[in-house]
Amino acid sequence: MTVVSLIQGRAWRLGPNIDTDAILPANYMNLTDPQELGRHCLEGLDPDFPRKLLAGDLLVAGSNFGCGSSREHAPLAIKAAGVGAVVAASFARIFYRNALNIGLPIVECPEVVEAVSTGDRLKIDLAAGLLLHLEKGTSYRLPPFPPFMQELIAVGGLMNYVMRRTKR
Amino acid sequence: MGMTITEKILAAHCGLPEVVPGQLIMARIDLALGSDVTAPIAIEEFNKAGARRVFDRKKIVLLPDHFAPNKDVQSARQCQALRKFAQEQELEHYYEVGRVGIEHAFLPEQGLVLPGDLVIGADSHTCTYGALGAFATGVGSTDLAAAMITGEAWFKVPESIKFVFRGTLRKWVTGKDLILYTIGRIGVEGARYQAMELSGPVIDQLGMDGRFTMANMAIEAGAKNGIFAPDEATLAYVRGRARRDFQCFQSDADATYCQIHEFDAGEIEPQVAFPPLPENSRPLSQVGEIPIDQVVIGSCTNGRLSDLEQAAQIMRGHKVHQKVRLIVIPATQAIYLEALKRGYLEVFLEAQAVISPPTCGPCLGGHMGVLAEGERAVATTNRNFVGRMGSPKSEIYLTNPAVAAASAILGRIAGPDALARSASIGN
Numbered sequence: 001m002t003v004v005s006l007i008q009g010r011a012w013r014l015g016p017n018i019d020t021d022a023i024l025p026a027n028y029m030n031l032t033d034p035q036e037l038g039r040h041c042l043e044g045l046d047p048d049f050p051r052k053l054l055a056g057d058l059l060v061a062g063s064n065f066g067c068g069s070s071r072e073h074a075p076l077a078i079k080a081a082g083v084g085a086v087v088a089a090s091f092a093r094i095f096y097r098n099a100l101n102i103g104l105p106i107v108e109c110p111e112v113v114e115a116v117s118t119g120d121r122l123k124i125d126l127a128a129g130l131l132l133h134l135e136k137g138t139s140y141r142l143p144p145f146p147p148f149m150q151e152l153i154a155v156g157g158l159m160n161y162v163m164r165r166t167k168r
Numbered sequence: 169m170g171m172t173i174t175e176k177i178l179a180a181h182c183g184l185p186e187v188v189p190g191q192l193i194m195a196r197i198d199l200a201l202g203s204d205v206t207a208p209i210a211i212e213e214f215n216k217a218g219a220r221r222v223f224d225r226k227k228i229v230l231l232p233d234h235f236a237p238n239k240d241v242q243s244a245r246q247c248q249a250l251r252k253f254a255q256e257q258e259l260e261h262y263y264e265v266g267r268v269g270i271e272h273a274f275l276p277e278q279g280l281v282l283p284g285d286l287v288i289g290a291d292s293h294t295c296t297y298g299a300l301g302a303f304a305t306g307v308g309s310t311d312l313a314a315a316m317i318t319g320e321a322w323f324k325v326p327e328s329i330k331f332v333f334r335g336t337l338r339k340w341v342t343g344k345d346l347i348l349y350t351i352g353r354i355g356v357e358g359a360r361y362q363a364m365e366l367s368g369p370v371i372d373q374l375g376m377d378g379r380f381t382m383a384n385m386a387i388e389a390g391a392k393n394g395i396f397a398p399d400e401a402t403l404a405y406v407r408g409r410a411r412r413d414f415q416c417f418q419s420d421a422d423a424t425y426c427q428i429h430e431f432d433a434g435e436i437e438p439q440v441a442f443p444p445l446p447e448n449s450r451p452l453s454q455v456g457e458i459p460i461d462q463v464v465i466g467s468c469t470n471g472r473l474s475d476l477e478q479a480a481q482i483m484r485g486h487k488v489h490q491k492v493r494l495i496v497i498p499a500t501q502a503i504y505l506e507a508l509k510r511g512y513l514e515v516f517l518e519a520q521a522v523i524s525p526p527t528c529g530p531c532l533g534g535h536m537g538v539l540a541e542g543e544r545a546v547a548t549t550n551r552n553f554v555g556r557m558g559s560p561k562s563e564i565y566l567t568n569p570a571v572a573a574a575s576a577i578l579g580r581i582a583g584p585d586a587l588a589r590s591a592s593i594g595n
Contacts, residue, residue: 017356017357017445019551019553019554021532021533021551021553021554021555021556022553022554022555025533025555026205026532026533026534026556027533027534029205029234029235029532029534030205030235030239030240030242030243030245030246031242032208032209032212032246044554044555044560045554047560063357064356064357064360064390067356067357067390068292068387068551068553069291069292069532070206070289070290070291070292070294070306070307070308071205071206071308072206072209072290072308072309072310073209075308076209090357090360092357092360092390093360093361093390093392094292094306094307094308094387097307097308097311098307098308098310098311101308101310101311101314102308102310146192146324148192148322149192157310158310158311158314158322159213159216159217159310159313159314161314162217162314162317162318163217163218165318166219166317166318
């Protein structure tokens with residue numbers, strides 16, 4: 001797995017409390033292939049969303065993004081749909097955990113969310129901890145992850161971390 | 169410095185004398201759980217990692233409950249994958265359809281979770297087991313895969329919020345109403361990343377079923393876990409079920425809480441949570457006239473014996489309203505059998521309800537009662553998100569089992585008191 005630290009894309013501005021049923025409706029939970037899951041990304045919110053969403057786009061949401069179910073199908077669908085990163089005012093904890101575990105870049109930054117509209121272009125430099133709003137020319141400092149989580153991100157997720165440890 | 173029950177359990181599982189909120193730990197787990205919808209991804213990850221054996225074949229529980237009995241071929245394949253993996257790995261705790269039930273009712277019933285345990289489950293309602301004084305939390309499939317290999321999981325030690333319920337419960341007010349009221353007060357992210365410690369004289373009087381219901385919905389406030397200190401009621405429940413040693417933890421008197429909420433139970437009516445979030449709870453008296461199409465009594469939240477007992481008590485001698493479908497889902501085989509022996513199932517059948525086999529089924533819009541556009545349901549389940557039970561244009565109102573039963577009879581959202589009034593007018 002390659003670890004991306006520079007992400008640039010067009011934002012989709014979403015509201016607060018985007019739950020996992022909106023991200024990936026439960027009737028698709030009998031699928032495991034990420035590519036298939038990706039074709040239904042955010043279908044619960046808007047049936048046309050998977051068609052509108054382009055690879056490289058960014059999701060920018062309000063607070064408590066990914067609340068509800070523990071289904072990893074939700075971050076898997078987002079990742080497989082080609083979303084570069086999810087920026088949110090805050091994340092529900094299981095989604096937060098799942099995203100780190102599967103290597104989906106996430107950024108928790110309430111100030112950015114306030115300033116972004118759909119269609120805005122953003123650039124995220126994870127290594128430097130910076131988010132740039134390209135239209136407005138503003139920049140935001142991102143709070144660093146704790147060292148353990150940085151390690152998870154650096155190796156590309158939990159399974160890589162586990163494999164490295166068990167091989168040691 | 170004093171520790172909370174949550175901090176003590178986490179410390180005991182990472183070999184430290186003490187942990188503090190915010191600390192990242194790698195903890196030993198006592199049990200890891202997966203179902204037919206979350207374990208298949210974990211099994212794929214397990215295989216992709218080249219792992220050969222699970223860390224301990226006695227500490228992993230796999231069971232089909234979400235889309236089982238198989239709702240379609242794709243679901244059948246997932247249940248098959250689960251079964252095959254359980255056989256290959258010689259898992260002690262694989263339970264087949266006909267011997268199983270909804271995971272969060274089934275595991276405690278079988279004595280698989282005990283006080284003081286640290287449990288992860290690839291299902292958000294794993295927090296249910298906090299009712300037993302265990303630390304239990306929902307995780308994703310990759311966490312389950314990693315734990316099946318290493319027997320460990322990473323955690324950030326949560327801050328704890330203490331809830332104290334005083335006073336006396338009003339008639340028809342249950343654990344469901346206490347937790348809906350609580351979520352209404354603090355909001356769906358009111359306890360995000362935090363532990364909810366539920367306590368007080370009202371809790372001391374609450375039976376285990378009510379505590380399971382409350383702990384179950386801690387996730388609906390965003391919590392990492394909900395937890396109750398084990399007491400006599402806990403020990404009475406665990407006695408006869410436990411097949412291994414366990415340890416009861418209590419919070420220290422000088423433990424630190426980030427918030428303390430005190431509620432007077434006497435002021436809490438039966439609650440109705442309006443769509444599309446569990447935080448939209450209102451007292452039953454302020455609901456107004458809302459006609460309904462379907463009622464679901466069941467789920468890991470409210471499908472236990474005392475839930476069916478309350479519903480049967482209301483339904484006895486009545487018929488389901490002609491415009492309503494009532495679906496009753498006993499949560500496990502044992503609950504189903506006991507409800508049969510006690511005559512509850514006869515009451516439901518005579519009332520013209522349909523009784524489903526144990527399954528998560530309609531709660532997550534899977535099968536056995538999904539909703540069409542424009543349909544409105546009253547459900548004893550845990551989530552009323554847009555599209556949760558089927559069409560994104562359907563609606564779900566969350567209630568306790570007695571209110572659900574009365575609503576099924578009256579064809580609108582109403583409680584047992586309204587039913588009694590309507591019956592006396594009818595006479």
